[in-house]
Amino acid sequence: MEFEDLMVIWDSQYDQPIYGINEEGLHNSLRRKSKQFRRLIFWQRFQTYCGGGIMFAAIVGLLILNASGVLGEIGSSRALFGWEIAASLVALVCWLQFTLSVFLGHQRQKKREQVESTSLRDDLDREIKQIRYQIKTRSHIMLGFLPPYLGGVLFITVVFGATHISYWVLVPFVVLMIIALLFESRCQQRMVELKIVPALAELETLREKLSH
Amino acid sequence: MKPNEQQRIFEKWLAQHKGLLFKVVRAYAFNSHDQDDLFQEMTTQVWNSVPRYRGDSAVSTWIYRVAFYSAIGWSKKEKRHRDKHQAIQREDRLLSQRSDPANPQLEWLYEQIAQLDEIDRSLTLLMLDGFSYREIGETMGLSQNYVGVKLNRIKKRLTEHSKEKDKHGI
Numbered sequence: 001m002e003f004e005d006l007m008v009i010w011d012s013q014y015d016q017p018i019y020g021i022n023e024e025g026l027h028n029s030l031r032r033k034s035k036q037f038r039r040l041i042f043w044q045r046f047q048t049y050c051g052g053g054i055m056f057a058a059i060v061g062l063l064i065l066n067a068s069g070v071l072g073e074i075g076s077s078r079a080l081f082g083w084e085i086a087a088s089l090v091a092l093v094c095w096l097q098f099t100l101s102v103f104l105g106h107q108r109q110k111k112r113e114q115v116e117s118t119s120l121r122d123d124l125d126r127e128i129k130q131i132r133y134q135i136k137t138r139s140h141i142m143l144g145f146l147p148p149y150l151g152g153v154l155f156i157t158v159v160f161g162a163t164h165i166s167y168w169v170l171v172p173f174v175v176l177m178i179i180a181l182l183f184e185s186r187c188q189q190r191m192v193e194l195k196i197v198p199a200l201a202e203l204e205t206l207r208e209k210l211s212h
Numbered sequence: 213m214k215p216n217e218q219q220r221i222f223e224k225w226l227a228q229h230k231g232l233l234f235k236v237v238r239a240y241a242f243n244s245h246d247q248d249d250l251f252q253e254m255t256t257q258v259w260n261s262v263p264r265y266r267g268d269s270a271v272s273t274w275i276y277r278v279a280f281y282s283a284i285g286w287s288k289k290e291k292r293h294r295d296k297h298q299a300i301q302r303e304d305r306l307l308s309q310r311s312d313p314a315n316p317q318l319e320w321l322y323e324q325i326a327q328l329d330e331i332d333r334s335l336t337l338l339m340l341d342g343f344s345y346r347e348i349g350e351t352m353g354l355s356q357n358y359v360g361v362k363l364n365r366i367k368k369r370l371t372e373h374s375k376e377k378d379k380h381g382i
Contacts, residue, residue, distance in 0.1 A: 001374035003367050009317045010340040019234050019307045026306050030259050121353025123281045202288045209331045
């Protein structure tokens with residue numbers, strides 16, 4: 001058989017389509033997937049922004065109460081010392097930095113998704129870039145989460161001090177937070193090693209085939 | 213883009229180019245469960261790609277590219293998760309095989325295509341669908357010369373195998 005004969009065989013499939021499509025099933029599946037995706041994105045963002053908003057409101061509220069002199073009059077609490085005001089401001093900056101970095105990360109991701117690729121090679125390049133970014137962020141998760149953890153500890157320390165609660169009560173909180181951070185970091189590291197790096201290697205092999 | 217508009221375009225694309233998706237399904241997935249799974253993955257990607265389409269290329273090459281990209285990603289994922297795969301319920305199936313699919317020569321051709329690697333499979337499908345070397349190069353992100361060299365090798369391989377098949381009367 002010559003190549004032209006193969007083309008004739010190929011074209012013969014146009015005579016009768018081999019599959020029928022379950023249109024309703026397809027639309028249900030698309031609706032379900034896009035709903036699941038939207039819900040996931042919404043909750044991820046809601047948690048981060050809500051956490052940031054609550055911490056921002058709490059710290060600013062505490063500073064306002066202190067500045068207006070109300071703090072010293074509530075129950076057995078006292079006005080904040082200078083170092084406690086400074087610590088509260090540092091905690092505020094930590095949380096703002098975290099929320100802003102997450103927001104900017106989302107914006108960058110959105111921008112990357114909007115860039116129009118013109119070929120399969122571009123698609124692969126974009127995917128490889130995204131995976132490398134994921135590896136970078138997941139591998140340095142300790143650094144990413146350090147500011148909110150530090151901000152949280154500083155804020156609790158200030159509140160405990162102002163309300164005369166022993167600093168020893170802080171110890172279990174701090175230990176728990178450190179364990180949670182280490183655990184999260186280990187989980188992310190395993191995810192990178194077992195899933196993301198092999199996926200990247202496969203994509204790079206494919207990309208290599210298109211680079212001649 | 214409004215969801216209604218996205219749905220309208222998607223339905224139009226699907227009606228006009230479903231044959232193209234079927235070909236990619238047959239070239240990359242080899243049993244009915246996998247074909248269904250891949251078709252679902254491809255249609256999801258085509259759906260997601262609708263707002264990104266700017267009209268710079270023909271819809272057919274756009275859909276081919278999205279389909280290849282999904283199929284290549286799916287094959288990799290499929291290899292990793294084959295053991296964990298859960299059966300799709302019968303009523304959830306998106307593709308149903310029509311009663312008379314048997315065209316032994318076409319089956320043989322798809323078998324030959326399936327033996328190629330993922331990139332060569334994509335090139336072969338585009339070539340058999342009559343796209344020019346320039347269009348194939350643009351779709352895949354390859355130079356025309358490289359496409360020419362690759363496709364000549366593939367053509368040679370396919371014709372040699374078909375001659376062997378004829379010789380042995382398979």
